Amino acid sequence: MNKNKLKAPILTVGAIFMAFLMVNVTSQASTSRDQGVDWSKFQSNSGVFGYKTDKFVFSQAGGFYGGTNIPQTTYNSQVKSAQQAGKRVHTYLWDGVGGNMNNAKAMMAYYLPRIRTPKGSIVALDYEDGASNSVSANTDVILAQMKLIKDAGYTPMLYSGKAYLNAHVNTSTIVRAYGSCLWLAEYPDYLVRTKPNYNWFPSMNGVAIFQFTSTYKAGGLDGNVDLTGITKSGYTTASKKRAQANVKKAKKARAAKNASFKVVKYNQRGVFYPNQALAVRYTDSDKVRQVATYYKGESVTYNAVIIEHDYVWARYLRSNGLYGFIKLGVTNGQAYGKRVTGQPASHMYYTVKSGDSWWTIAQRNGLSMTTLASQNGKTIYTTIYPGQRLVVR
Template sequence: MKKIMRLVVAIMAAILFVQASTGLAQAAKGDQGVDWAKYQGYYGKFGYGSDKFVLAQIGGHNSGGLYDQDTYPTQVQSAIAQGKRVHSYFWWENVFNQATVDQLMNYTMPKVQTPKGSIVAIDFEAGAGNAALNTQLIKGAMQRIKNAGYTPMLYGYKSFLQSNVYLDQIIGQFGTCLWVGEYPDYNVTPKPNYNFFPSMDGVAIFQFTSTYILGGLDGNVDLTGITDNGYTKHDNPVTETPATDAGQAADNTHKSQIEVGNTVKVNFSAQRWATGEGIPSFIKGQSYKVIQVAGDRVLLDGVLSWANKKDVEIISTTTGNSTSGSSYTVQWGDSWWAIANRYGMSMYNLAAINGKSINTMLYPGQVLQVSGTTTTNRTYAVRYGDNLSTIANRLGTTWQQLANRNGIGSPYWIYPGQALVY
């Protein structure tokens, strides 16, 4: 018996050693989550009801210089409203000198809307220079993130990072701080396959797929508990920002108080519309404006279907009704596209009328000049397999007019559940 016990202990020790050497010792933490850029829309999208966290893109620096992501504040709000932990990241491309680093950090850090302690990650996967210089500049930026009271991380693909950064120096200064993507294939992958884990030191978050769900979404697993940073044990932010305040206000609003103009998400657990028909899977987890309320039912814009209040979750209490004559007062969560859509014009024309571009930041209380008055728009909900040409043919218009009306820069940038105005 003693020999058997010694053998069991030896085997367990060997397993623990192998796990430690491959970075899997703490993988049992296991919370899964997603990351969002502009392609996930103004309120983002989770893959499954069990997701616990999200990392939302602020903007960053690319080959064209600095840029802003206007979906970021409402994505933070949306995640908080759904009781999730939300963190931030920004794009790092063609950053070759300290002056550009300073410009990028001065531009980006004041825009962070996640709580102190939360992750602020550098997304480095393109536009690389000399490895020694990359390392020096990235270390300086991560230290600035840390000094500001956030948790610095570095994201990238294994081969790219190993080719362009001295990762031992990054890990030596900041500990287990890497967020690494490595995919076995492009099949729908709801759970991580640790046979394809990027065997390297310092990995805290493993991005295991870009096809978490049908249609595409990045799936991530927290290996160390790093996504708890900035949040209490009940997933409440430890410090407040305007975006987290807005999210908590929505989270604390009872469903009986849903109003026209609020934004709601259809729950993953929802089965049937209020009229009895089954709810398609691509509707679940999507967000829609409420255009009518009747008792315990709400009519959703874009799909023009009645949902039971018990089957939706409030993610924005903004009603966006502040219009007056030929001017409009910007509300929290507004975008150039949303405002232009309300007035039946393109966002490019709206920006031009106001002497700005669609990349100009909007802020609550800002007054914009608009042409015309509020119109009643017809909408079409994008379905799987759709493209702009087939939709345009179905609606009796052209894909160019449809793209212009909805502010779509590429005919391929549509997604299931998206509401197109025609």
């Protein structure tokens, strides 16, 4: 971030006002006061921490400069590095669109799909240069961008200096819409400062993060303090539980996909009847039941079992010489729809002619009306029409 623009003038603050300010800051800060850093390409591919006690990081994904979107190539690796270090990592974007709504929307359409920090995490707009002469246009653009950030599942914030915002943006409108969403910079000098000096706190409504120095350590680095706990966004206990559950689910799915299921009982020969339930027992699960319909009196032999996509399929040979595969059960998770392996069962069809009925077609093919209708997914009360194809074998 461009700190030269944000260096604050030395102010004389009355004792009464300072006492009021410190009460307000203390009230806000009691929620968190965690400290952290923000990175751009100048902090290398892996980023630089100020101290081991740093709890969070903001990494720049890029921004809108001189009429175009320019991503920072260090963003992905910095996010990964911060995550590996166990820090809460968030994203910020240089927002040089001024009051141009078309550029603002194009910028968000470009960057939001590229965000690598988790859902719920902060996406901050770094708005400190390029503002138009219209306060209302600038404000409308920022509001539109923050809505797009929120709609994408992230927590919107606005970064700048107090003087710049007061000159170019209606911050009260922003705060009314998004609460304490401001990340403000204010510091008196460029001496190394490891802790915030609240005498230089940018007193205004809606401040959630105070950037208190650009010389957090020798050589220079931004230092920030979280006053409200906003940097925990996307990193709450519930979010961690969801992430852990997703990891566990993914591992289980991979294990199920790669497992070699041994079917204890699958070679079955004999006469099966309509709607009889076939039970198959596995070594890794108790029992899977699947109801399948067979033609009355037909002999069926199961001579192979195939595991595919969490399903168990049995290859069967019918007494009429036709064969196919039937789904015996689901080994893991919900059924996502029938997935056939190999050659599906062949059928014989009859085309309905004028004057035909369920009774005449069934008699002609040695079936009962109920069997004929059911194997076509219908009942004997369903109307059939000339030209309609029915399965008869």
